[in-house]
Amino acid sequence: MAAGDAAERSSTPRRRLFGTDGVRGLANADLGVMISASHNPMPDNGIKLFAAGGHKLPDALEDEIEAHVRQAAGPPPAGVAARPTGRGIGRVRDVPDAVERYTDHLATATPTPLAGLHVVVDCAHGAASAAAPRAYAAAGARVTALHAEPDGWNINEDVGSTHMDALARAVVAEGADLGIAHDGDADRCLAVDAAGEVVDGDQILAVLALDLLARGELADATLVVTVMRNLGLHLAMADAGVALRTTAVGDRYVLEELRSGGFSLGGEQSGHVVLPAHATTGDGLLTALRLMACVAESGRPLADLAAVMTRLPQVLVNVPVADKAAVGSSAEVADAVAAAEAELGGQGRVLLRPSGTEQLVRVMVEAPTQRVAGEVADRLAGLVSTVR
Numbered sequence: 001m002a003a004g005d006a007a008e009r010s011s012t013p014r015r016r017l018f019g020t021d022g023v024r025g026l027a028n029a030d031l032g033v034m035i036s037a038s039h040n041p042m043p044d045n046g047i048k049l050f051a052a053g054g055h056k057l058p059d060a061l062e063d064e065i066e067a068h069v070r071q072a073a074g075p076p077p078a079g080v081a082a083r084p085t086g087r088g089i090g091r092v093r094d095v096p097d098a099v100e101r102y103t104d105h106l107a108t109a110t111p112t113p114l115a116g117l118h119v120v121v122d123c124a125h126g127a128a129s130a131a132a133p134r135a136y137a138a139a140g141a142r143v144t145a146l147h148a149e150p151d152g153w154n155i156n157e158d159v160g161s162t163h164m165d166a167l168a169r170a171v172v173a174e175g176a177d178l179g180i181a182h183d184g185d186a187d188r189c190l191a192v193d194a195a196g197e198v199v200d201g202d203q204i205l206a207v208l209a210l211d212l213l214a215r216g217e218l219a220d221a222t223l224v225v226t227v228m229r230n231l232g233l234h235l236a237m238a239d240a241g242v243a244l245r246t247t248a249v250g251d252r253y254v255l256e257e258l259r260s261g262g263f264s265l266g267g268e269q270s271g272h273v274v275l276p277a278h279a280t281t282g283d284g285l286l287t288a289l290r291l292m293a294c295v296a297e298s299g300r301p302l303a304d305l306a307a308v309m310t311r312l313p314q315v316l317v318n319v320p321v322a323d324k325a326a327v328g329s330s331a332e333v334a335d336a337v338a339a340a341e342a343e344l345g346g347q348g349r350v351l352l353r354p355s356g357t358e359q360l361v362r363v364m365v366e367a368p369t370q371r372v373a374g375e376v377a378d379r380l381a382g383l384v385s386t387v388r
């Protein structure tokens with residue numbers, strides 16, 4: 001597959017699922033499929049499925065599909081129709097104007113022209129490579145593109161939203177107003193200000209929340225976040241009169257809360273941001289355009305806008321354990337966490353979270369200083385590691 005084809009095909013499922021009139025016959029697709037390693041290198045590629053309407057599948061349905069896939073080598077189970085053959089299998093066809101359709105949609109979601117802004121965008125050699133420079137230029141920005149040459153092997157390889165040093169250097173060297181970093185499948189957006197300082201997902205959420213609040217578009221004055229959000233975001237939103245609804249880690253849980261409550265903005269510290277008025281899942285290009293529109297409309301640099309929240313020092317320690325469940329049920333661990341939270345008072349917090357895939361417990365501590373956060377995290381990690 002050619003590099004341009006790879007970028008277009010990566011963008012196609014996302015564009016098909018918007019359900020806009022311009023899709024011309026694709027809006028009512030029964031299923032969307034994306035081959036994606038998210039923010040990881042190519043060997044971690046997997047399959048991401050979207051239901052009709054563009055929403056991610058529930059966990060239980062994904063588990064059921066996986067069970068059927070595992071059985072695919074043998075005959076169909078009793079009561080299951082035979083797998084299709086021949087013409088019944090269907091065909092794959094390209095959508096040559098997919099990127100154009102997608103960027104046309106993004107243009108309708110950008111409230112302010114970006115004329116005068118110079119942005120450097122790191123495309124991670126992934127799905128953003130064709131679409132992001134085009135979309136940002138169409139919105140009026142001057143664009144410098146980095147890592148926009150996908151070859152099917154180099155996606156996320158020391159580039160993109162998990163490796164932002166090169167982007168920071170380029171923003172400073174170019175004298176750009178800001179930088180945008182995407183991951184391989186372009187559902188993440190992180191940013192860099194003009195001085196090369198990283199603006200993370202929590203800060204982006206704070207900027208967008210205040211913008212929507214000022215426009216009267218932040219439903220119930222509520223922002224949906226995960227338990228991993230920085231305490232600084234909580235404090236900033238409390239000052240602004242914005243309530244937080246908190247979910248488990250994972251953009252699918254943010255989406256579920258957005259849908260069930262009818263809210264208009266949610267996301268994660270990692271840069272997954274969801275704007276349900278414009279998309280059914282995280283879209284890094286949409287996030288970037290909305291963020292840059294805030295800069296353009298306010299006339300203020302990104303650093304000033306991001307300063308609405310102060311990131312509290314945060315330490316995360318991954319602790320190998322013999323039994324995650326034993327840690328979760330340990331009274332000694334619970335008492336230690338309670339004591340640490342009392343010690344931090346309202347200026348910090350503690351979160352223990354088992355890994356979903358490994359025998360690890362993640363110990364996260366926020367505190368007024370890096371030293372205090374590190375000391376508390378190390379103390380708790382030492383205790384967690386002894387639980388049997």
